[in-house]
Amino acid sequence: MKQGTQDPASLHTTVLLHEVVEWLRPKPGGRYMDGTLGMGGHSLALLQAAGGTAELLGLDRDEKALTLARQRLVDFENSIHLYHAPFSRFEEALDDIGWDTIDGAVLDLGVSSMQLDVAERGFSFIHDGPLDMRMDPDSGASAEELVNTLKHGDLARIIRVYGEDPLAGKIASAILKARDKERITRTLRLAEIVRLAYPPKMRHTARNHPATRTFQGLRIAVNRETEELEYYLKTIIGRLKPGARVAIISFHSLEDRAVKHAFRDAAKGCKCPPQQLHCTCGGIPEMKVLTKKPLGASDTERDGNPRARSAKLRVAEKLGPNGETV
Numbered sequence: 645m646k647q648g649t650q651d652p653a654s655l656h657t658t659v660l661l662h663e664v665v666e667w668l669r670p671k672p673g674g675r676y677m678d679g680t681l682g683m684g685g686h687s688l689a690l691l692q693a694a695g696g697t698a699e700l701l702g703l704d705r706d707e708k709a710l711t712l713a714r715q716r717l718v719d720f721e722n723s724i725h726l727y728h729a730p731f732s733r734f735e736e737a738l739d740d741i742g743w744d745t746i747d748g749a750v751l752d753l754g755v756s757s758m759q760l761d762v763a764e765r766g767f768s769f770i771h772d773g774p775l776d777m778r779m780d781p782d783s784g785a786s787a788e789e790l791v792n793t794l795k796h797g798d799l800a801r802i803i804r805v806y807g808e809d810p811l812a813g814k815i816a817s818a819i820l821k822a823r824d825k826e827r828i829t830r831t832l833r834l835a836e837i838v839r840l841a842y843p844p845k846m847r848h849t850a851r852n853h854p855a856t857r858t859f860q861g862l863r864i865a866v867n868r869e870t871e872e873l874e875y876y877l878k879t880i881i882g883r884l885k886p887g888a889r890v891a892i893i894s895f896h897s898l899e900d901r902a903v904k905h906a907f908r909d910a911a912k913g914c915k916c917p918p919q920q921l922h923c924t925c926g927g928i929p930e931m932k933v934l935t936k937k938p939l940g941a942s943d944t945e946r947d948g949n950p951r952a953r954s955a956k957l958r959v960a961e962k963l964g965p966n967g968e969t970v
Contacts, residue, residue: 904958
């Protein structure tokens, strides 16, 4: 690493690293995909576990993360293909490098420490910064635009559905009242507006900062994370080789439910209505769910990395053409 260049590993601690490698079982000569490359922690471990002869496709919306990941993966520079793109566009990247199928895939749906801890990115309600929240700073509407332009109902829906906050309507009302006086442009101002929207008793007894869910909801909306994940879950199965595995790490119940239901549906095979007694569709299971319940971080990892406490890992395996295990 060049002198003066910060080690990417020091900027972000990779969550559930050993578990992902163990479940994906990378093999020499295999082809793998990391749809949320970040600073390359999972990718590096997969390449190392495969003995240095595997290839990897990595995607990320954050160009700075891609630059840091390329530094971290320098020993495998001839085996990696990195793309500045959201993971929902993985098929374009696969086609571009000439891969029809892959031997395994991983998604880490969490926000990186680099994004959270850099105030200028606007993800944090603890550090003051511009209200942005875009994982790709050059793409789409920022959180500031949403907060200052959306109608009450639309803003409340984001906070309620994506942030899962039962006080969404009250919070949206507080935001609209505040922006009538002055445009909301800073993270700490929004965090304070949300905090004061909470009843005093709830403020003092809340396990997390009152703005946690509102910021989560806005981040998901800004980056279209739900739509990205839904599309990925629908399309990834068709690009997996029989026996290939996909591992997905989520950090809140909305994402985890989406992964759980997608894996469950792919493992059922039959698509007949639930009230129908006998299957007439002839559907064949496409996937086998390997984690009946989501796997969490170990106590040791939780103690060393507080952000791992809410991490949930689900893994599924592609079945053969007749629904058989390969």
